[in-house]
Amino acid sequence: MMRYIINNKASRNAFSCIFATLIALSFTPVQSAEGTFTLADKCPASFALDNNNQCRLRNLYQLYDSLQDRGLGGLKTALPEHRDGFSPQQIDLGRLLFFDPVLSADKNLSCANCHNPKLGFSDGMDRSVGARGQVSQRSAPTLWNSAFLKVFFWDARAHSLEEQAIGPLFSDKEMANTPEQLLANLNEVEAYPELFEQAFPDSQDTLAIDNIVTALSAFQSSLISLNSAYDRYAHGDAKALSPHELEGLNVFRSFVARCSQCHTPPLFTNQQVAVIGTPEPTGLPRDIGAAETFNAKRLTGGFKVPTLRNIARTAPYMHSGRFATLREAAEFYTKGRGHAVPEGEELLLHWHISDPKLTDTELDRLVDFMGALSDESFMPETPSQVPSGLLNISTSLSAGLEK
Amino acid sequence: MNNKFKVVFAIVIFAGGWIFGSSNNVAPVITSSVGGASYEGGFQSEVTVGAVPHRSAAGSIHIVSPGDSIQAAVEAAQPGDTIQVMPGTYSETVYIDKDDIHLVGVIQNGARATLDGLGKLNDAILYSGNNIIIENFRITQYKGNGIMGQAGNNFEIRNNIIVDTGIYGIFPQLGTNGLVEHNVVSGIEDAAIYIGMSDNIHVAYNEVFDSVAGIEIENSRHAIVEHNNAHHNTGGILAFVTPGLPIKTTEDVIIRNNFVSNNNTPNFGAPGSIVSGIPAGTGILVMAADDVIIEGNIITNNKTAGIIINDHSFAPTITMDVQSDPNADRTMILDNVMLNNGYDTIPEVVAVALTELHTGLVDIVHVGPSNGSCIINRHRYRTVGIGDYRECGFTNTDSIDSYLLAGGAQPRVIAPAERGEIAYLGVCAGCHSYTGRLIGPSVQVIQAMYAGNPQGLATYINAPIKKRENFPEMPAQNYLDPETQLAVAKYMLQVSN
Numbered sequence: 009m010m011r012y013i014i015n016n017k018a019s020r021n022a023f024s025c026i027f028a029t030l031i032a033l034s035f036t037p038v039q040s041a042e043g044t045f046t047l048a049d050k051c052p053a054s055f056a057l058d059n060n061n062q063c064r065l066r067n068l069y070q071l072y073d074s075l076q077d078r079g080l081g082g083l084k085t086a087l088p089e090h091r092d093g094f095s096p097q098q099i100d101l102g103r104l105l106f107f108d109p110v111l112s113a114d115k116n117l118s119c120a121n122c123h124n125p126k127l128g129f130s131d132g133m134d135r136s137v138g139a140r141g142q143v144s145q146r147s148a149p150t151l152w153n154s155a156f157l158k159v160f161f162w163d164a165r166a167h168s169l170e171e172q173a174i175g176p177l178f179s180d181k182e183m184a185n186t187p188e189q190l191l192a193n194l195n196e197v198e199a200y201p202e203l204f205e206q207a208f209p210d211s212q213d214t215l216a217i218d219n220i221v222t223a224l225s226a227f228q229s230s231l232i233s234l235n236s237a238y239d240r241y242a243h244g245d246a247k248a249l250s251p252h253e254l255e256g257l258n259v260f261r262s263f264v265a266r267c268s269q270c271h272t273p274p275l276f277t278n279q280q281v282a283v284i285g286t287p288e289p290t291g292l293p294r295d296i297g298a299a300e301t302f303n304a305k306r307l308t309g310g311f312k313v314p315t316l317r318n319i320a321r322t323a324p325y326m327h328s329g330r331f332a333t334l335r336e337a338a339e340f341y342t343k344g345r346g347h348a349v350p351e352g353e354e355l356l357l358h359w360h361i362s363d364p365k366l367t368d369t370e371l372d373r374l375v376d377f378m379g380a381l382s383d384e385s386f387m388p389e390t391p392s393q394v395p396s397g398l399l400n401i402s403t404s405l406s407a408g409l410e411k
Numbered sequence: 412m413n414n415k416f417k418v419v420f421a422i423v424i425f426a427g428g429w430i431f432g433s434s435n436n437v438a439p440v441i442t443s444s445v446g447g448a449s450y451e452g453g454f455q456s457e458v459t460v461g462a463v464p465h466r467s468a469a470g471s472i473h474i475v476s477p478g479d480s481i482q483a484a485v486e487a488a489q490p491g492d493t494i495q496v497m498p499g500t501y502s503e504t505v506y507i508d509k510d511d512i513h514l515v516g517v518i519q520n521g522a523r524a525t526l527d528g529l530g531k532l533n534d535a536i537l538y539s540g541n542n543i544i545i546e547n548f549r550i551t552q553y554k555g556n557g558i559m560g561q562a563g564n565n566f567e568i569r570n571n572i573i574v575d576t577g578i579y580g581i582f583p584q585l586g587t588n589g590l591v592e593h594n595v596v597s598g599i600e601d602a603a604i605y606i607g608m609s610d611n612i613h614v615a616y617n618e619v620f621d622s623v624a625g626i627e628i629e630n631s632r633h634a635i636v637e638h639n640n641a642h643h644n645t646g647g648i649l650a651f652v653t654p655g656l657p658i659k660t661t662e663d664v665i666i667r668n669n670f671v672s673n674n675n676t677p678n679f680g681a682p683g684s685i686v687s688g689i690p691a692g693t694g695i696l697v698m699a700a701d702d703v704i705i706e707g708n709i710i711t712n713n714k715t716a717g718i719i720i721n722d723h724s725f726a727p728t729i730t731m732d733v734q735s736d737p738n739a740d741r742t743m744i745l746d747n748v749m750l751n752n753g754y755d756t757i758p759e760v761v762a763v764a765l766t767e768l769h770t771g772l773v774d775i776v777h778v779g780p781s782n783g784s785c786i787i788n789r790h791r792y793r794t795v796g797i798g799d800y801r802e803c804g805f806t807n808t809d810s811i812d813s814y815l816l817a818g819g820a821q822p823r824v825i826a827p828a829e830r831g832e833i834a835y836l837g838v839c840a841g842c843h844s845y846t847g848r849l850i851g852p853s854v855q856v857i858q859a860m861y862a863g864n865p866q867g868l869a870t871y872i873n874a875p876i877k878k879r880e881n882f883p884e885m886p887a888q889n890y891l892d893p894e895t896q897l898a899v900a901k902y903m904l905q906v907s908n
Contacts, residue, residue, distance in 0.1 A: 050908060053841055054837055054840055054841070055836065066832060066836035066837045067833065067836075068833060068837045070825070070833055070837075071823060072822075072823055073823045074585075075562070075587060075608060075609065075610060076610070078657060080585055080608075080658070081562025081585040082539035082561035082562030083508055083539045083562070084539070084562075085562045235838055240890055241890075243891070244889075244890035244891075245887065245890035246486065246508070247887075248886075248890070258504060258506055258533070258534075259533065262504075262533035262534050263533070263534055263555035263556040263559060263577065263578050263579065263582065264534070264555040264578075272585075272657070278656075278657040279657060280656070280657055281730075282655070283730070302731060302733060304731040306731040307730065307731055310730075345682065345683055356728070357683055358655070358730070359683050359685050361683065362681055362683070362684075385842060385850070386840075
């Protein structure tokens with residue numbers, strides 16, 4: 009299912025050749041791929057194209073309601089409001105941009121380097137590495153189901169996909185670009201001006217920051233994961249979960265473990281800020297998190313509750329990747345309220361951080377259940393090349409850890 | 412002439428004496444709450460009985476006897492069925508992930524079906540389905556909750572005895588339209604009855620005692636709490652906005668005709684829990700909730716105060732939430748009988764009282780800003796902080812019987828054709844593309860096989876069998892109802908790209 013087509017045979021050969029070079033010298037800058045990219049005119053899976061050339065999300069949770077339309081509840085509960093309505097071309101352009109390192113200052117980092125589809129749209133690292141090898145403060149959150157989010161970043165500082173996309177592009181610690189440089193770089197790539205024309209036919213100034221951000225948002229909004237074994241159980245297939253997973257669900261939603269009080273179905277986050285007091289990596293000071301966003305001391309060490317969908321794909325865990333496995337992450341909650349808070353430090357811990365005394369078996373079952381939240385059936389295709397020719401992540405299914 | 416002068420003089424003396432004897436500097440307005448205007452601002456509900464719609468046809472009855480598993484009966488039951496649990500002891504967690512199940516304990520000569528968690532099991536009964544009835548059980552020794560609802564609408568929880576069991580006795584959460592009545596709940600380390608993030612709720616005729624909180628209405632709207640007996644808890648009846656929860660408001664709560672007495676039990680809530688901040692001796696506590704009416708209660712012998720109304724800043728241990736309005740607005744206090752409250756109050760209340768030169772007993776204390784609050788017959792009570800309460804324009808809530816929804820909360824109705832598109836795009840498209848193999852065969856191949864035979868395709872997706880070497884086996888789509896299965900089959904056979 010190729011979403012773009014390289015038009016003539018000659019350029020296809022040139023492309024293969026460049027691609028081979030790229031694999032051999034994966035970080036060596038290469039010339040822009042010859043050939044013309046054509047953006048998809050169909051929506052990604054799970055979206056219907058409406059009469060205005062806009063993709064509209066369809067999923068089984070649309071059969072249900074939720075209290076106050078907030079998208080929180082139990083099994084047959086609607087999801088939170090979502091973003092959709094982007095055109096197929098915008099989504100597809102977003103996909104090419106997402107994988108294109110030309111977006112970063114040194115043309116070495118694409119969005120996909122930290123949000124790798126093969127690694128649950130995260131990067132397998134405790135803390136992500138940005139421009140010039142800088143280790144950032146926090147881990148890369150998954151992008152699955154970000155169409156449903158109202159709150160972005162660990163510290164809850166952004167409120168739209170667009171606002172979020174701006175962050176890494178122009179953060180000196182991440183892609184380290186500037187708006188001027190980004191536009192210049194994209195204009196230098198032969199294909200992009202034409203692709204922006206295709207995606208934004210009504211824009212006056214098509215290759216503009218707003219449109220870059222819209223395209224990235226459009227692509228992110230298409231990353232839908234709602235067909236896990238858990239979902240089949242939720243919709244009514246009593247056999248969809250194994251006995252261990254079902255046991256895990258009952259621990260998860262019990263009022264002893266209380267996981268579902270914050271990781272609330274069906275999105276498995278309530279999108280609130282919680283102070284849970286996980287330890288920082290050895291030697292690092294407390295990351296104050298949302299206290300900075302809200303200028304509120306009470307939120308020191310507070311972070312947005314992350315979704316648990318596809319959580320088995322995104323180790324390590326917590327805001328700075330302190331826990332290598334889901335088992336360790338689950339165990340944190342049963343070691344006692346505030347057990348990892350250094351003496352003398354005062355954190356206003358969340359009221360659900362309690363002392364549940366879960367058994368080893370219950371922890372195992374929780375891990376089993378979280379594994380039942382995996383679904384990548386709507387995985388977008390990684391392009392086999394990007395317009396700049398700089399693609400630097402593998403397109404093979406098995407790889408992903410090459411970074 | 413002389414007599415006339417005397418009368419005028421007497422009035423002046425009387426008025427003067429009252430003025431100098433009062434901290435409010437106004438003549439008492441004596442209002443009869445018998446008859447008079449009724450509150451008109453609440454949820455407009457039609458008259459209804461119960462919260463679970465009546466069944467049009469009787470389903471099967473499943474009898475569970477000691478030694479049997481209640482959960483096995485739940486799994487065997489179809490929506491519309493009733494499960495009757497005979498007296499005896501059962502140690503299990505029962506979870507109901509389907510609609511329209513009535514789970515009924517049978518009481519014989521006073522002996523009940525008892526769910527005993529043995530101090531090891533988490534929750535006694537969990538439900539996520541709609542139209543659930545749970546009644547007549549005895550529940551004890553669970554670590555989590557007695558009865559917990561997660562987003563089920565239309566529920567009735569009645570006539571259960573819940574003793575010494577974990578965090579909450581009865582805890583419906585994220586549901587619409589529920590009735591909690593005639594339960595006896597005691598020895599709970601948080602709230603005996605806790606309505607969390609729910610709408611259209613009726614809590615009546617319950618006895619709650621020896622718990623940290625008796626009845627708590629939290630981040631919920633349109634709730635009536637009436638005819639309950641809340642005694643010997645740390646706090647009797649609470650209406651809260653807890654910040655940091657995803658649903659932000661508590662509005663339109665009527666607390667009326669309850670006994671709220673002797674709620675002086677030392678707080679034994681878990682460290683860090685919201686209720687751990689409640690001072691022992693609290694009768695009724697309104698925190699940041701709006702449009703709360705307090706009427707007709709008998710509130711006695713609560714040592715901190717009879718009624719406390721406060722904003723979030725009065726609770727230093729709770730989190731900060733910019734989306735949460737911290738103030739209790741439009742509190743409405745009608746006639747209540749209040750006796751001997753605040754006889755041994757906390758320093759925080761003493762401090763607020765002293766700003767008004769008030770000492771001694773405290774029936775009502777309001778801390779923090781309040782917009783639009785009102786009271787009638789304020790002169791009857793020992794009050795602190797209600798100087799800006801005006802006179803209510805009504806005297807009772809007689810016109811409101813219930814905030815329950817007539818006919819129940821209705822499920823979302825989606826036309827079959829639309830369900831076909833939703834299921835095709837939402838599920839099938841993950842494995843089947845129009846052309847070419849994705850995980851399963853292409854839609855074109857399927858269309859060729861089932862041309863003119865949507866029922867055949869619907870039958871297949873309900874119970875797929877492995878047809879192709881080198882293809883993974885398709886999971887059964889039997890969670891879709893037959894109508895939706897046929898709709899999605901029809902949809903799949905007509906798509907053209």
